[in-house]
Amino acid sequence: MATAPKAFGNIRRSFDPWNDPKATPLIEFDRISKRFGTFNAVDDLSLKIYPREFFTLLGPSGCGKSTLLRMLAGFEEPTSGDIRLGGESLKGVPPYRRPLNMMFQSYALFPHMSVEQNIAFGLKQDGMAKGEIRDRVAEMLKLVKLDAYGKRKPQQLSGGQQQRVALARSLAKRPKVLLLDEPLGALDKKLREETQFELMDLQQELGLTFVIVTHDQEEAMTMSDRIAVMRAGKLCQVATPAVIYEAPNSRYVADFVGNISLIEGVVESGSGGLVRLATDVGVIETESATTVAPGDSAAFAVRPEKMRLSRRPPSDIGVNALRGVVWDIAYLGDVTLFNVKLENGALVRSTVINASRVADEQIAWEEEVWLTFERDAGVLLVQ
Secondary structure: OOOOOOOOOOOOOOOOHHHOOOOOOOEEEEEEEEEEOOEEEEEEEEEEEOOOOEEEEEOOOOOOHHHHHHHHHOOOOOOEEEEEEOOEEOOOOOHHHOOEEEEOOOOOOOOOOOHHHHHHHHHHHOOOOHHHHHHHHHHHHHHOOOHHHOOOOHHHOOHHHHHHHHHHHHHHOOOOEEEEEOOOOOOOHHHHHHHHHHHHHHHHHHOOEEEEEEOOHHHHHHHOOEEEEEEOOEEEEEEOHHHHHHOOOOHHHHHHOOOOEEEEEEEEEEEOOEEEEEEEOEEEEEEOOOOOOOOOEEEEEEOHHHOEEEOOOOOOOOEOEEEEEEEEEEEOOOEEEEEEEEOOOOEEEEEEEOOOOOOOOOOOOOOEEEEEOOOOOEEEEOO
């Protein structure tokens, strides 16, 4: 009986057109570059985004993600390369002629107009009949659950309600693609989390393609079908949230997305998918498909939740067992985070789930502890 291949994490929906060679992308960035003087904001980047995909551009400030979105919207022209939508080049097509709409972080609502008037604005500009506008506005208000707020002005609404008005206005013209530039940045944490799920449900209901720009890793992980991690105008990795988290392809991606400990070492041996890494805090054995040779430098990247913490030494302290001292403790309610200083001075993190209200083993600052983990707990990185 064949063994099923390992999968990374749970999936939100059975949707992966990027793995289908017959699937046709909706959006194609073909060797796109954008220079401002001598600065390369986007550098020879190629990317495909598929219909009905919730796609996120993730990266720090200045990585080029907003510039890429603005070029797709038509607010910036590429220095070189081409952008295609539905197989047709967007070169020379002005923003108002592109079948997409953009929602800005500031929402950009007209303060002197009511909610209804804000939503109707673009429809009037397009010359839609009054009766159709009235029906479409009512439809949008119902969609974003603001039926009772149509006559109010933006300043009479909460931040979350203003965000919904901006979303309704962006969707009123029924674009093929909705572009969102840091759309939840102005909301408080709890409202931001609620709105993330609302956006996901809305995208599924409408069957649209969403392309969102954010620097918030949790936001990207929550909402996306795929994430593109960017750095200095280039793509570092494009994959599903689970793959980005569990199988990052570089030290940069591993360190940028979530909490992780990187333990540097030198490859002792590697065969049959098992790599033995010699570090100055112990020997690490890990399952890896990465091609390495004895003497190569590499890092073992492991997430805090994959590390078991105990004051009792394991039965085999020679492999995948690190000794250290508790340096910091943070009680976060659902989990407790431990920063452990290893014998070489490096800090690694371990989280313990608070499954019961009373701790079975209360570990305190400056206690000596052991961290252990399985062979498949982390990933071997060579770049």
